[in-house]
């Protein structure tokens with residue numbers, strides 16, 4: 001790779017051991033992917049924050065980078081941690097886990113990472129704009145940033161995202177290059193999509209179509225005329241989970257779609273496809289559930305306002321986690337939504353989510369509106385799942 005004099009100095013150790021290690025990671029990555037040079041990034045988002053996923057080895061790596069003088073050069077935020085950092089006791093998290101999780105957060109804080117733990121950084125101030133190069137790690141957020149915002153990011157691993165944060169650069173390959181953003185297959189949607197769970201199911205259908213190809217094409221989606229931020233975050237999470245997609249174009253919705261004509265290879269998506277996907281996401285035999293969660297990806301303020309409206313003056317009878325970013329929760333506090341929700345007996349789980357928290361073995365059946373949450377609830381936590389539209393999920397807590 002061709003390095004600038006400053007990049008070469010970082011690699012030679014002039015900026016300390018942690019920065020040198022970071023450069024070594026980036027040069028290795030760039031060499032594997034034939035990148036010619038590095039490109040400056042304006043924003044980083046790091047995944048691999050939950051101690052449940054990191055374990056002692058991950059904590060050791062982060063502590064070493066912090067001790068080695070690693071300090072961020074660009075705005076950097078975190079993916080969800082394994083617990084609500086302020087309110088972990090209420091979620092049944094053990095003290096031992098909390099202690100280890102706080103050591104992880106502390107290591108990031110020492111490196112000047114902004115320790116908001118969220119998979120929707122674009123909702124809370126880590127908001128790139130069109131055309132900017134970034135290095136994000138959370139798959140749903142990478143898909144949102146590339147597709148909906150038009151920023152340029154590969155899906156980074158935890159170490160490569162941290163390396164980008166400590167150097168301010170990333171190897172120029174993959175989605176950083178214009179030629180790799182061209183669509184390869186048209187998917188025509190002939191279905192109404194009224195709610196987040198429909199967009200999640202659409203992500204499953206499209207994701208599985210993409211999975212059939214050895215070299216996955218970028219989807220060019222027709223027939224979706226309108227999609228809210230909430231719908232798009234649900235779709236991005238799902239198509240990234242079920243199809244490994246980090247970029248799609250949606251005509252009339254995403255900013256790069258008009259640059260391209262629909263590719264010749266064409267698949268139509270029908271109501272029957274969507275119904276089959278939804279049926280497969282529900283694996284529980286009955287409607288009985290012991291765990292309810294909304295906020296995969298993390299909820300917007302609008303969604304929290306809707307929950308508060310539905311729960312006002314009522315009492316929930318099930319464990320109900322509302323997962324969101326801490327700054328969004330703080331706005332909910334200001335607006336009085338938190339009070340209505342907590343008076344009803346539901347719990348905020350800020351900074352975390354029902355997938356990365358250590359909940360395996362605590363529950364049997366999860367109700368959610370998220371196709372991605374269904375995937376990991378079944379795979380990681382061995383729960384049965386039920387998917388429903390957003391309002392019906394809230395109402396399911398009242399039975």
Ligand code: F3S
Pocket residue numbers: 079080119140237295296297298323352353354355356372373376
């Ligand atoms: Fe976010 Fe957790 Fe879902 S990280 S996308 S809420 S699995």
